[in-house]
Amino acid sequence: MIVINNKYEIGDRVYLVSDPEQLLRLVTSIIVFKGGELLYGIACGVGESKHYDFELSAERDLTFSS
Numbered sequence: 001m002i003v004i005n006n007k008y009e010i011g012d013r014v015y016l017v018s019d020p021e022q023l024l025r026l027v028t029s030i031i032v033f034k035g036g037e038l039l040y041g042i043a044c045g046v047g048e049s050k051h052y053d054f055e056l057s058a059e060r061d062l063t064f065s066s
Contacts, residue, residue, distance in 0.1 A: 007053040014056045022060045
């Protein structure tokens with residue numbers, strides 16, 4: 001049995017910490033790799049990208065946004 005220690009769930013609303021616009025994104029998938037590594041698929045509008053949990057935040061960073 002595999003135990004997955006994910007930080008975010010599918011459907012969670014998150015922000016990409018490197019995004020200066022701090023656009024709201026939605027977690028749409030979780031990809032599990034051998035060894036327990038996780039990538040989160042996140043959607044913003046019609047675009048989707050994949051990121052590690054340390055690249056995401058549940059809170060908007062107003063000090064970073066322009």
